[in-house]
Amino acid sequence: MHSDTGDLYRAFAEREARGNSASYQDLAERVAGDEQLLAMLDGLPTAKRQPNLLFGAVRHLGGPVTAGWPAFRDWVAGHWDETSATMLVRRTQTNEAGRCATLLPLLATLPQPLALIEVGASAGLCLYPDRYRYRYLSADGASAVVAEFGAAASPVTLDCTVSGPVPLPASLQERLPEVVWRAGIDLNPLDVRAEEDMRWLESLVWPEQTHRLERLRGAVRVARAAPPLLVRGDLNETVRELVAQAPAGATPVVFHSAVLAYLPPQAREEFAATVRELPGHWISNEALPVLPTVTRRLPRPAPAGSGLFALALDERPVAFTGPHGQSLDWFGTALG
Ligand SMILES: C[S@@+](CC[C@H](N)C(=O)[O-])C[C@H]1O[C@@H](n2cnc3c(N)ncnc32)[C@H](O)[C@@H]1O
Known part of the structure; x- marks a missing residue:
């Protein structure tokens, strides 16, 4: 049957x-x-x-x-x-700090300092791009280190394979993007201080991916040091209000990864229409068919069955990304 x-x-x-x-x-x-x-x-x-x-x-x-x-x-x-x-x-709320490695080059191009607003934040581990260490590796098979950024003392090092003209300015060695405010929305926010919630996040990591488990535990330690503001609710009902709370003088950045696929197409459109009208910038990192305005503008199709996401700034696609942040294939889109 x-x-x-x-x-x-x-x-x-x-x-x-x-x-x-x-x-x-x-x-x-x-x-x-x-x-x-x-x-x-x-x-x-x-x-x-x-x-x-x-x-x-x-x-x-x-x-x-x-x-x-x-x-x-x-x-x-x-x-x-x-x-x-x-x-x-429970819900599938896999929270992957590794995705920050794909966000970093875009965050670095925006007017600083930043107020981050993540929709579909889970426990909010992607709200700490300024607290992780980054190692960008060549995609040519040799995996040579192309660039390293961030505090050596961070308990989390994010490895990301890069291809194409990824903007990785040397200034990132001096200074990561400055985040002065971080807030998130989730239908069911997970609390980094709650053992049972963190045990659930660990249960969602696939058994062979022990490096992801270590990364998760490190990122939870980072978030526990200064837990994020997380609001319970539907992103369409709460995003406007949360952006309005961002401090004056900071650039509001609404972002999301692996979230919009959970919404019906009409709710995705409603979200897109709302964010277009908000101040600041919008970074999306989603599976390919999810945001039609982004998919339509891709300069080339993703390899069939690759599972790659499309990273976009204000609906302009800039790269294909590995779904857990493990790769960044930059298109060469002009920024700014
Ligand atoms: C797969 S997780 C991704 C978490 C995080 N963005 C990351 O990249 O690690 C998707 C999250 O979106 C949340 N979510 C799904 N639909 C939502 C909605 N309509 N409003 C707010 N959050 C939602 C889920 O509860 C879940 O925590």
């Missing part, structure tokens, strides 16, 4: 997990072929059937995700009440 949920897991295995997580690729392929598990998932609302949510919930509850299919399947079947309850209360 054909199942949309099966297609969802098959697509996840192929497009997202392949090359990144052998265990999730295998589990997702097997879920796609398991009629009983699919029927259990289909008992949940559509938005709650996602592979990342299922695997994250199993990890969160201490279930096995790297011990092979039989162990995973038996565990899920035997713990479906807890698993489905966790899937119902």
Whole structure:
């Protein structure tokens, strides 16, 4: 029997997990072929059937995700009440500080100082681009360090492979962008001081990606030192009000990554119309079809099935980015 949920897991295995997580690729392929598990998932609302949510919930509850299919399947079947309850209360809120490496070159071009307003902020870990260390590496296979910026003492070093004429001015060695105000909006803000919330964020990191787990823990330490202002709410209902609170004299920058895909197309359009009218600048870093005004202006198509995001300043695309901030392929778009 054909199942949309099966297609969802098959697509996840192929497009997202392949090359990144052998265990999730295998589990997702097997879920796609398991009629009983699919029927259990289909008992949940559509938005709650996602592979990342299922695997994250199993990890969160201490279930096995790297011990092979039989162990995973038996565990899920035997713990479906807890698993489905966790899937119902939690969201896929993966918070990836690594994305700051793709934002930094744009933030550096804007009039300083900055007031950052992140919509869909999760725990707000992308609100600290001034507190991380950056290592930009050549994409030619040798991975030579092209540029390094940021405080040597930061517990977080973000590696990013670069190609194309990425603006990485030497002045960044002296000074990272100056952030004088940071605020975020989320339907469910996570609190960096709450152990259970941080355990959930850790459960969302894929098992083989231990470097991402270390990065997450370091970024949580950074945020805990001065937790961000996070507002609970829908981005369309709250963004205007939050931007209005930004201090005078700072450039308001509304930004988001891996967020708009969660909104229906009409809500995305509503958001775009609102942000166009706000003061300051708008940085978007989203999967390719999500913002049509950006996608339409891309100078070239992304390699098929690459999963790359499009980075744009005020709807002008400037680069393709790795979805976790691991790469930056700059187009050469004139800034300013
Ligand atoms: C995949 S996470 C990305 C988090 C962060 N932007 C990052 O790049 O690490 C998406 C976040 O968007 C939030 N979100 C989804 N729809 C939203 C909405 N309509 N209003 C506010 N937040 C939303 C989710 O709760 C979640 O925390």
